[in-house]
Amino acid sequence: RDANSQNLAESLATNRFTGKIQVSHPLVNTIEQMFQNGSKRHIILTGHAGDGKTTIAVEIFKKIKHISLEEPLQEDLSRREDLIFNNKEITIIKDLSEWSTTERINLIAEMISDSNKQFLLISNSGTLLDSFCIYEEKYDNNKVGIESDILYNLDSCTPKEWTYRNNIFTVINLSMICNLELAEKIFRRMIDHKHWEICEVADCKKSCPIHRNLKLIWENERIIIERIFLAYRKMYEYGNRFTLRQLTAHLAYLITSGLNYKDIQKIMQSASEPLMTEYMFFNRFFGDNGKEIDQPAQQLRMIREIRKEEFGIHVCPIWERKIWMKRKNIGFNVNITGLDNDFERLHDEAMKTDINSSYKAREQTRRIMFFLYDFSAEDQGKYIKTYLNSLMILKLISWQKQNDDELSYEDNNLKKSILHVLQEYFAGIRLPEGISSGIYLYITLNRGSKGIRQSTQAVLACFYKKDFKLRLDKEEDGLGGFRRNLVVEKGQYQIRFDLPMLDYIMMRNVGEIGQRLKSAYVNRLENFKGKLLLLKGDGSEDIVNIIRLQADYKFHRQEFKIREKRLEVSND
Numbered sequence: 001r002d003a004n005s006q007n008l009a010e011s012l013a014t015n016r017f018t019g020k021i022q023v024s025h026p027l028v029n030t031i032e033q034m035f036q037n038g039s040k041r042h043i044i045l046t047g048h049a050g051d052g053k054t055t056i057a058v059e060i061f062k063k064i065k066h067i068s069l070e071e072p073l074q075e076d077l078s079r080r081e082d083l084i085f086n087n088k089e090i091t092i093i094k095d096l097s098e099w100s101t102t103e104r105i106n107l108i109a110e111m112i113s114d115s116n117k118q119f120l121l122i123s124n125s126g127t128l129l130d131s132f133c134i135y136e137e138k139y140d141n142n143k144v145g146i147e148s149d150i151l152y153n154l155d156s157c158t159p160k161e162w163t164y165r166n167n168i169f170t171v172i173n174l175s176m177i178c179n180l181e182l183a184e185k186i187f188r189r190m191i192d193h194k195h196w197e198i199c200e201v202a203d204c205k206k207s208c209p210i211h212r213n214l215k216l217i218w219e220n221e222r223i224i225i226e227r228i229f230l231a232y233r234k235m236y237e238y239g240n241r242f243t244l245r246q247l248t249a250h251l252a253y254l255i256t257s258g259l260n261y262k263d264i265q266k267i268m269q270s271a272s273e274p275l276m277t278e279y280m281f282f283n284r285f286f287g288d289n290g291k292e293i294d295q296p297a298q299q300l301r302m303i304r305e306i307r308k309e310e311f312g313i314h315v316c317p318i319w320e321r322k323i324w325m326k327r328k329n330i331g332f333n334v335n336i337t338g339l340d341n342d343f344e345r346l347h348d349e350a351m352k353t354d355i356n357s358s359y360k361a362r363e364q365t366r367r368i369m370f371f372l373y374d375f376s377a378e379d380q381g382k383y384i385k386t387y388l389n390s391l392m393i394l395k396l397i398s399w400q401k402q403n404d405d406e407l408s409y410e411d412n413n414l415k416k417s418i419l420h421v422l423q424e425y426f427a428g429i430r431l432p433e434g435i436s437s438g439i440y441l442y443i444t445l446n447r448g449s450k451g452i453r454q455s456t457q458a459v460l461a462c463f464y465k466k467d468f469k470l471r472l473d474k475e476e477d478g479l480g481g482f483r484r485n486l487v488v489e490k491g492q493y494q495i496r497f498d499l500p501m502l503d504y505i506m507m508r509n510v511g512e513i514g515q516r517l518k519s520a521y522v523n524r525l526e527n528f529k530g531k532l533l534l535l536k537g538d539g540s541e542d543i544v545n546i547i548r549l550q551a552d553y554k555f556h557r558q559e560f561k562i563r564e565k566r567l568e569v570s571n572d
Helices: 008-013 026-035 053-064 101-111 125-139 143-154 180-190 193-201 209-219 221-237 244-256 261-269 295-299 301-309 317-324 340-350 355-372 382-387 393-401 414-427 499-509 519-534
Strands: 042-046 080-085 088-093 118-122 160-164 167-173 440-445 456-464 469-476 482-490 493-497 543-549 555-563 566-571
Touching (some): 042 125, 053 080, 053 088, 053 118, 101 125, 125 143, 143 160, 180 221, 180 244, 193 209, 209 221, 209 261, 221 393, 295 301, 317 355, 317 382, 355 382, 393 499, 414 482, 440 519, 456 519, 493 519
Parallel strands (some): 042 118, 042 167
Antiparallel strands (some): 440 456, 482 493, 543 555, 555 566
16 A cells, blocks of 8 residues: 555554554544533544544544554444443544435434434545535525534634534644644654564665664664754645645655565665665655655655755855865864765765766765754754755744743844834835834835835834834644744734744845745735734824935935915924
8 A cells, every 4th residue: 555545544443563653642632531521522523634533533442442552453443433431422433424415414413412422523624514514504504604613613723612503513623733743753653673673683684775774763863853854844834734644654755765575685686785875764855866756756745845845955155165175174074873984975976077976966965964964053053944945944943942932132133124024015115134224114105016116105104113022922733732933013913923934034134035925924914014004093184204215225204294274394
């Protein structure tokens, strides 16, 4: 089977190897507590195929039946399992899409009846919407209302309570929940030494790329896992949502390169031993062997999306000098356990005159640096941030790890950069980085086009910059934890700055003008702008403020006021 196989979760439930890598899902305890809180409640578990809905159902089934998590089931779950859990009747509906339309209507009727049964209903979002809308059309014709309720409750990363026909439902949408921490736990179980002990005494050990790959990972485990999931995190923050199935398929490919035992036997019998770097995870992460694309691996969505990211396309000048100059003259030593010889070989190959060969060797060398090199604190994350094309990724991670919700002095300096970009957006002009535009933030009447210089503009509202506050806002993550987001506040209104917006701001801060914000973030800026206009208060209709952008890029404000049939002009 591959990662896109039908009914993959069902087959894994009876597979004797699944328990070796499976970890308990945090939502299992949450669902258990909901069923035991005293009142009748139904739980709807939805999400994309591969998010782990059926796996959660299997784990709950095992828990009720007192079966160890690592022990496989003797047979697949039935489409309906009626169970008794602490003297309560619990029914698991494995997949609502397996039921006919008539059966779905009868099932909903049973759920909202006067019985004490509680249901764990598993369904994809489309089938869920369709089923309840059909039920409403048949009995109450409130299709629009029920559709609106369900869509509202689906748009949350935390369980949402919903009352339907006097019955309490809790809707949990797995596709909205970040699953990277869970994937990391699974990966740690994948590479657990005890699962690979048989390889230590196997004849193929010396020629086995999988064993060499694992050994490299074991010897540098802390750094490697941190960097793999840092790359995943960057993609997640930029809107790439991956299912657990997609993540684990990619992680399995990193270890095995798609090889099986027969492939290993062929490698053993070959006249010359292959270059092991071709099978190492730092190349396979990108779906290639360092030189050529592995076409079968392109079936994995993770591979396709990672290649679009163009990680490493930008180089870090400081580290480029260190890596490619004669290292013996500057004392640079890569010092990566288990990879020194390979690094030297790639470095020498990169210095050859063959352009294509040199480029590929340099690319592999940079990959090794990202995934394996232990950078000192003095580097301040320069190489990692450049490699991931994200200037603020490490700062975002640090906010999640700190013990309080306070911003440091350094973090508060972001306020100047943020207000600089807000002023550019609100006035529709470009302002040179490092130039202060004054003590006010102006919202002006402008064309919204940066291609036309609009030196003189009418002011709709202005605010003291010192009145804007920065803070970290806690948000539940849906798995019992939380994450911290940076927000800018003015009065009762605020705007959240996600990683793409923070990266955009920092890129503007260093003079980068090529990147554009996605429409979703532009809409967020427009929404904040509208809310700020609500704060300006009732001004006199006889007063008009005009600002002019001067040669030094500072704003000069003039106030025009009519008093006693005379026009008065004052300069600020």
